[in-house]
Amino acid sequence: MITYLFKRLLEMIPTLVGITLISFFIIHLAPGKPTDVLADLNPKMTPEARERLEKYYGLDKPIHIQYVLWLKRIAKLDFGDSFSTDRRPVWTKIKERLPITILINTLALVLIFIIAIPIGVSSAVRPYSLYDKITTVVVFIGFAIPTFWLALLLMILFGVNLHWLPISGLKSMGYENLSALGKIWDWTQHLILPMTLEAFGGLAGYSRYMRSSMLEVVRQDYITTARAKGLAESKVIYKHALRNALLPVITLLGMSIPGLIGGSVIFENIFSIPGMGQLFYQAVMMRDYPVIMGILTIGAVLTLVGNLLADIGYALADPRIRTR
């Protein structure tokens, strides 16, 4: 097992370098430069000043040299400084947005699992019934409906007309003067709409996955055997079927790990949530190369680690894989 792990970890290094190499060249291929924010159509900007700025950011060097310099820095876990006018370290910028992104995504993921697994199982147990059809339609409406549109409708209803919930942002005016409990309450209120929407949109995938996995399992011979030896149906479904059907969910969990630090731009913009999606989008629009590369690298590492964890989890849960 340990040699296996070690091998897998070693294999990750060239993959990671490959990912960063491709990302680095692709973002540099896109037209535009970080200096454009200051320089585009600004009549005060002379060509000399422009050159000076480019030199300042190290953009005058050939691109492969820029990549090597970046790689050297990243090997020391230094993401460098942002190219936006604030010049703050990339890690600081990522760090201040990570907690809220992880919080929202984790809560949403938990919510999705709590709702999606029962929906999937119950509709698999009674396939093609009216219940199955209704849940299918409902989860697919959630999947298909444009989030920004539904978000605006809910904001108008709960925020403007009923005044029940805050519309956007993470805290109210006067948040500082609230008690600890009041602060949590304030946060909760702000998170209800975004969480509900994110969960509604994510239900379809997980519940359908659960449904098909369950359908697959109930058809297996050992389920027939279990029934044949007279086990209670609840035991058949809960103990034998569900546990086996949940195996692919481990893979899903592993694949969700990089998603925890990513965020949807539309979603975060609509609710004014200062998350990773916004940071990445702004960085791309400004051609803020160090920030883009920082986020991509972290994403790539988490994807690879998530894959590995999924494989390990699978091996731990399923004896058939372990022995192989």
Add this chain to the structure above:
Amino acid sequence: MFIRNQKLETIKRLFFLYSVIHILLLSFFLSFLFISGCVKIDKGANAVQTANNDTAPAYGDTLVEGTIGEPSILIPMLAGDASSHDVAGLIINGLVKYDKDLTLVGNLADRWDISKDGLAITFHLKKGIKWTDGAEFTADDVMYGFKTIIDEKTPTAYSEDFKQVKKAEVLDKYTFKATYEKPFAPALTTWGNVVVLPKHLLEGKDITKSELGRQPVGMGPYKFVKWTPGQEVVLESNHDYFEGRPYIDRYVYRIIPDPATMFLELKAGNIDWMGLTPIQYTKQTNTAYFEKNFKKYRYPAPAYTYMGFNLCLKREQNTGRCIEKHPWFSDKRVRQAIAYAIDKQEIVDGVLFGLGSPATGSFVPNTWSYNPNVKKYEYNPDKAKQLLTEAGWRDTDGDGILDKDGRPFEFTILTNQGNNVRINTATIIQWRLAQIGIKVKVRTLEWSTFINEFIDKRRFEAVILGWSLGLDPDQYDIWHSSKTKEKEFNFVSYNNPEVDELLEKGRRTFDTDERKKAYFRIQEILADELPYIFLYVPDATPIVHARFKGIEPAPLIGMGYNIHKWYVPKEMQKHKVIP
């Protein structure tokens, strides 16, 4: 078999019930939250109802402004975006500023003298102004700012104006003198807040690494309190402000990236001040609620939108000088014909819902340099056709499109993606030009691609773009024939020796009458030759909560210039600031 099925039924029912209960529980939990959330309804709207006649200025309350963009750095010389300058402008003042009537007046400077030869400006600073950390503001701070802005290592976009300065001197604690190489008329306006830095906090440090960018210290009407990234910047009034303590105690700059969300926040009473789009201004804020709780303002912005033609087909690689003129667009009659075929008022009405005015030239209306008596092109398709015929364009093959020497009159208008006002303008122009036999295609491009690949490389036939203008009339960079190199701003390759000379003259004299004469003449020439078709000047259309009094918007410079005099009468105050 039967038994098993029955059991399966039970299980199904169980699971079904489980799911249903689950969802019920969840929605119960949620609705519980909703209901208990509703206890604290609407704090803002009531305040206005209780208003009585007592509207005397009073200290207190908070002003919340909504903004799409987050500031990036609060040191003006390093900032490039409007949000940063908006906030930094409240914290840090400049030596001079524009007054309500668009004249330049002293701000940190009490007065200034200009030497007879126009080469030297001596600023006499106001005495006793304090940075909010207690240190006194002196000429050394200006000197330090000046040295930093011309320093090669400072990544600033504003150094060029200051590089014209040959010698800068601190004559005494309150006197600063700048001597120029040549007389430079726009010089005075450049001494705004980009060049003022707290020397005592920065000396010996790298300005790009300074924490002042995130926690600035200034001497303006407001001082910095807190910046929550991605959410808000909070300022509070500077009680020692040299023009008097501002009435409004707190100013919150709230970042809401989505315009639709921002409008909902306004409607719910959570923000007090935002800019409206034309459709919001004309159609969505006419309800009784808005009439009662908000006040809308409207004034012309210092900007205009134009359609520019590429006057040159081939350019010299390094100098950008034109070798071969564009066969159609270099003909003045063709440009005039297109101008006659476009109904500017129609664009203003259709695209801006009337919130703007047709533009007549490249200068800002309402300023001293604006010449209203230039050639205007009223909508006149017959005249347009006649001019095109004179220029040799006829529909010889009967396909409805004019042609000359076997080539049909077809061209593409480029504009930037996401700017619907410009795209709609292009569409109206396309329709109008089709009526006189010119086929137009409209293409939209992502901003960076548009600028880097098409404007900078001069790969376009016509573009729709806009200029935001400073209040000084110097437009050397846009029209002078030497400014045609790659990335320079005369990208249409306009070349007129008389205009070159007048531009030079206009920036080399401080005599306003002389300058006025030069710029008036330039406007006459531009209106006749039409290197651009000047389309419209948009209006700025902000909305502010009605409880704020003392707002006196001025054309072009807007409303913020007297923010320290805004106030909310005691009874109407909404937020209590707990110190």
